[in-house]
Amino acid sequence: MPRATNAPASRERRRRILRKAKGYRGRRSKLFRYAKDATMKGQYWAYRDRKTRKRNFRMLWIQRLNAAARANGITYSRLAEGLKAASIVLDRKILADLAVTDEKTFASIIEQAKVALDKKSKSTKAA
Amino acid sequence: MAFAIIKTGGRQYRVAEGDTIDVDLLETEPGKQVVIGEVLMHADGDKLTHGAPIDGAKVTAEVIEQRKDKKVVAYKFKRRKGYHRTLGHRRKLTRLKIKSISVGAKKSTKKETD
Numbered sequence: 101m102p103r104a105t106n107a108p109a110s111r112e113r114r115r116r117i118l119r120k121a122k123g124y125r126g127r128r129s130k131l132f133r134y135a136k137d138a139t140m141k142g143q144y145w146a147y148r149d150r151k152t153r154k155r156n157f158r159m160l161w162i163q164r165l166n167a168a169a170r171a172n173g174i175t176y177s178r179l180a181e182g183l184k185a186a187s188i189v190l191d192r193k194i195l196a197d198l199a200v201t202d203e204k205t206f207a208s209i210i211e212q213a214k215v216a217l218d219k220k221s222k223s224t225k226a227a
Numbered sequence: 228m229a230f231a232i233i234k235t236g237g238r239q240y241r242v243a244e245g246d247t248i249d250v251d252l253l254e255t256e257p258g259k260q261v262v263i264g265e266v267l268m269h270a271d272g273d274k275l276t277h278g279a280p281i282d283g284a285k286v287t288a289e290v291i292e293q294r295k296d297k298k299v300v301a302y303k304f305k306r307r308k309g310y311h312r313t314l315g316h317r318r319k320l321t322r323l324k325i326k327s328i329s330v331g332a333k334k335s336t337k338k339e340t341d
Contacts, residue, residue, distance in 0.1 A: 190239065
């Protein structure tokens, strides 16, 4: 019976992994044994971190907003309350971007939030 | 610089006239016009208009192309269970060029209060 070999297929399989591992450091890009683990983990983490990225950016925007809000004499927490009262529906990405690139617009948004906050606290006291 | 904040596909975008943006797939064809009615804010220098969304305001854009985003690979793996899956995905996008931003009916710079 002729000897069955699977060498071309095996080689191709390993080459596929090595191609994915291009640019990795040291033996992780050169040796199949290590490249396999590296690409596996790389893809696994990439999949997970596409989700965590969304949280991370939200956290970053909130930190920026807090800093910018405090510079305008209000805390982030109060600002969020005021924005809701003023029915400003801009999201945190946009607000943080405005805070960095367009201080004047951001300041006027804060002003509106403050006004709405004042009105709200007065109406609750009266009730 | 005048810009508007618009909302489409659950995301908010800051756009000015002439900008090119990628938004979630819209049911149109290249070369056609789309009108986005959800304008949340408009700023022109000192003049600010707010709304949720602003009544009558709209942003007109031209569809440049219906395209797909770069491929992302979703690799799922459960250790000690012999489970792994590889899935490719390309998000469908519509590339828009912003033609005009109109606020519609004139309003005071401050948000209307009652």
